[in-house]
């Protein structure tokens with residue numbers, strides 16, 4: 001992933017000035033010469049962390065930064081989250097956790113997806129908390145910890161009805177007993193018990209309360225067996241926003257921290273500010289006659305003589321191919337949609353017969369400023385969720401972190 005230092009680049013006198021500036025000048029990164037880029041507003045991220053913390057003031061705050069911080073850039077986002085008050089970091093994969101530790105972040109850190117043979121020793125050595133959903137995980141953690149002469153910190157995961165990770169039904173009793181035995185031997189200590197919701201994005205869904213009840217029963221069972229967890233946690237973004245009764249000892253927001261709502265059907269932005277803005281520059285502007293089909297398969301055919309622009313961003317950059325003819329854009333001061341197929345590296349926009357646009361003009365795919373399409377608009381247009389829109393932005397798209405002290409990694 002490339003990162004461009006916005007402050008070091010010098011604009012020369014011959015640069016055409018961007019004609020659609022959407023940021024106040026002091027916040028605008030240098031983007032001259034870039035085809036497509038994602039501006040990441042770390043001030044907005046910090047502000048979102050504060051907003052969410054205020055909703056769950058008695059709980060620890062785990063900033064979920066898996067998947068390159070939902071496509072926003074792992075290290076700068078993790079640092080901004082800590083500045084905003086995050087007391088924990090959470091990631092899915094060991095490699096992500098190792099990257100955080102190896103970059104010098106010392107914040108408490110949980111990682112939760114492992115397979116047999118994973119580098120449990122590397123995790124224990126780096127002071128990373130581990131999740132266990134089955135006895136074999138505990139055994140591998142215990143073996144790694146014993147070999148290092150250390151005690152590993154473990155969060156036991158209970159499946160309270162998501163039907164995905166976690167120990168389900170009678171397996172929970174087995175997991176708890178196994179953990180208790182290993183605690184007695186000194187190789188592991190259970191610091192957390194946790195679960196994840198199936199329907200937290202539907203605030204009225206009856207499974208939310210049922211899972212919560214099942215969770216606290218599972219905690220009680222573990223306590224009866226002698227386990228003394230420091231942290232009980234179950235709230236993702238949606239539960240952090242709309243289910244105070246699920247806040248417990250720690251909340252684990254992801255998407256909301258990035259300024260996107262997990263509950264788009266709820267008419268409330270909760271004071272969150274979108275963090276990512278995806279832009280490109282027109283690579284070519286030209287006239288085409290009525291009836292000339294556009295791009296692969298001629299999925300769009302202009303009815304009148306028109307002017308089209310070539311946008312150098314495609315599905316390799318995370319623009320969904322099924323945004324063909326529907327992906328929303330702000331270009332040349334107006335809202336429009338993609339014309340024709342989204343290709344690997346590019347797509348076309350019909351700028352209209354009277355367009356004065358020129359090569360180099362800025363196209364906004366999504367952002368948060370008034371008039372700009374949002375990641376949610378893209379999700380609605382392509383039948384997915386905003387999570388997928390931002391997370392799948394391609395590795396070759398530079399992330400320009402603006403608004404807060406820059407990452408020094």
Ligand SMILES: *Cc1c(COP(=O)(O)O)cnc(C)c1O
Nearest residue numbers: 064196236237238252253254255
């Ligand atoms: C991704 C994830 C979260 C964050 O979910 P959001 O809906 O983005 O808030 C929390 N907990 C777990 C276990 C996750 O995998």
